[in-house]
Every structure is written in C-alpha cells, then in structure tokens.
Amino acid sequence: MDDKLTTQEYWEAYYKRNNVSKQQIINVCSQYDTYWDLLFGDKPEGKNLIEIGGFPGRYLAYLASKYNVKPTCLDYNSDAKQIEASFNVLDVNDYDILQKDFTTYETPKTYDYVISNGFIEHFEDFNSILDNHVSYLNEHGKMLIMIPNMKGYIKLYKRLVDPKNLAIHNLKCMSLDVFRDFATRHNLKIKELTYFGGFPHAVHQELNIVQKVIYKLHRLFFKKIANKWVNKYPSKQFSSTILAIFEKK
Incomplete structure (x- = not known):
C-alpha cells in the first residue's frame, strides 16, 4: 500500500524546526x-496507548503525563530525538518509539487506546488506512x-x-459518514x-498581496468575533476538526 499524498521528506522538513516546550504542549493538547x-474514562492508569x-510526540507526552498510561509512538520519521524531547519535557520516562511505516508494518501486539491525529487524510485509500x-x-x-x-x-x-496545503489532503474522508461507516x-x-x-485561518505558504489581505481579514474576523459562535455551534462550514471516539462492543 503506497498511496501517500505526502512523503517522509516532507514531514521531516515540516517538523525540522519544531521547538519543544512544556507550556506549548499543554496549550495545544x-x-x-x-x-x-x-x-x-475513570481508571486508565497502567494501560497502554x-x-x-x-511525531513529534507532544500528544503522547501530554496524555502519558496526565493519565499515567504508557505511550508508544509509531511514525516513519527518522528523527527520534524530537519525540524523546517531548517525553522528557513532561517527565515521561517509560515509552516506546516504533520508527515504522504504518502502511507496511504489522503490529505484534494490541493496545488499550489508539489515537490518530491528522493522519488518514494524507492517503488516497483512507478507508484501508482507517481499517488498519x-x-x-x-x-x-x-x-x-x-x-x-x-x-x-x-x-x-x-x-x-x-492551495498547496489543500492539495496534500484527501477531502473525501472529511465527512461524518466516513466514520459512521467505519464503525x-x-x-x-x-x-x-x-x-x-x-x-x-492559518496558512502554510508564502502569500501574495491579495492573499495577505484575505488572510488578515479572516484572522481578524474569526479570532475577534466569529469563533465564539463557531465553537458554540460546530459545523461543516467553519469548524477546523472532525473528532471521533470509538469503543469495541
């Protein structure tokens, strides 16, 4: 299976200058x-995740610190030091790092908790990725x-x-029905x-003059006015994220 919309080189360059700080991780997560x-739930202590x-491990570090679970990071990024830095800054000492390609790796064990953030949308066959x-x-x-x-x-x-960032995302998976069908x-x-x-409103490329105007107007409008309502009434039109939680029956 090799239908990735991005490359290993892209992600290594994307996170190359990632700086780790405890407060930044807490703010994000x-x-x-x-x-x-x-x-x-109520008693996650001692379970695994x-x-x-x-990569770069900030969600895992936060969750391991907050819920006392043992974290494992699976990612094909070759720089384990950034993952280790995330764990270290939150005083997480018991963890595993698997530098593997999810599309070819076969796990020898299972876990109490599985999380995936910003992953499946970078593949053409997102349903197979979800199923795995x-x-x-x-x-x-x-x-x-x-x-x-x-x-x-x-x-x-x-x-x-x-548009460059839009092009590396598969919009077909961005539907609540995709997750209902998966369940x-x-x-x-x-x-x-x-x-x-x-x-x-954040962008991932250099902007021309017209684009800068559009960007600044949207940032001002949503940060100062509209996000109050967007957060209260989440929707397909304006909300940044789709979030799903599943449990085995």
Whole structure:
C-alpha cells in the first residue's frame, strides 16, 4: 500500500524546526481535555496507548503525563530525538518509539487506546488506512481519531490562500459518514462524533498581496468575533476538526 499524498521528506522538513516546550504542549493538547476524559474514562492508569503517526510526540507526552498510561509512538520519521524531547519535557520516562511505516508494518501486539491525529487524510485509500487502525486495538480498547475539516466555506478559503496545503489532503474522508461507516464495518460503538474547533485561518505558504489581505481579514474576523459562535455551534462550514471516539462492543 503506497498511496501517500505526502512523503517522509516532507514531514521531516515540516517538523525540522519544531521547538519543544512544556507550556506549548499543554496549550495545544489541553483544548481537547473533554474528549481525552471521554476516551480514557475513570481508571486508565497502567494501560497502554499508541499514536499512529505520532511525531513529534507532544500528544503522547501530554496524555502519558496526565493519565499515567504508557505511550508508544509509531511514525516513519527518522528523527527520534524530537519525540524523546517531548517525553522528557513532561517527565515521561517509560515509552516506546516504533520508527515504522504504518502502511507496511504489522503490529505484534494490541493496545488499550489508539489515537490518530491528522493522519488518514494524507492517503488516497483512507478507508484501508482507517481499517488498519483496528488491528492495533485490543478486545476492550478505545480509539480516538481527529482529522482536519477542509470542506464547506473552509475549502473556498483554502483555495484562495492555502492551495498547496489543500492539495496534500484527501477531502473525501472529511465527512461524518466516513466514520459512521467505519464503525459499522468493525462493529464499533461510537462514543463521540463531532465537528470541533474554531475557523482554521492559518496558512502554510508564502502569500501574495491579495492573499495577505484575505488572510488578515479572516484572522481578524474569526479570532475577534466569529469563533465564539463557531465553537458554540460546530459545523461543516467553519469548524477546523472532525473528532471521533470509538469503543469495541
């Protein structure tokens, strides 16, 4: 299986200048605390967790520190030092790093919790990638998957100011029905399925003058005014993320 929309070189360059700080990790990861609590439940201590495409390890470090679970990072990025730095800054000492390609690696063990953030949308055959996640889940396991939402009005915005980033994402997977069908295929119970987050105004490329105007107007409007309502009433049109939590029946 090799239908990736990105390359290993792309991701290594993307995270090359990633700086690790405790507060930055907490700021990024804590916004999902409501959903982490739903995933881990009352007594997660001593259980294990794997993140598919886990580089640079900030979610794993945060969750291991907060819930006292043992984390495993699976990612084909060749720089393990950044992953180790994420764990170290949150004083997580017991962890595993698997520098493997998820599309070819066959796991010898299963896990209590599986998470995947911003991963499946970088493949043409996203359903096969989704299906392979289940092979990592143990008999009573739970899984959380997050992907960006680039449909609705967001798609128009991205076409205007962020087309290069739009091109490496498979928008076909950005539908709640994709996750409903996934749950049905594998007899999984859906614990949560929702749009989440404010409008994603950030861009990943150099902008011309017109694009800068569009970007700055959207950043101002959504940060100062509209995101209050977008966060309260999440939707396909304006919310940045699709989030799903599953449990084996």
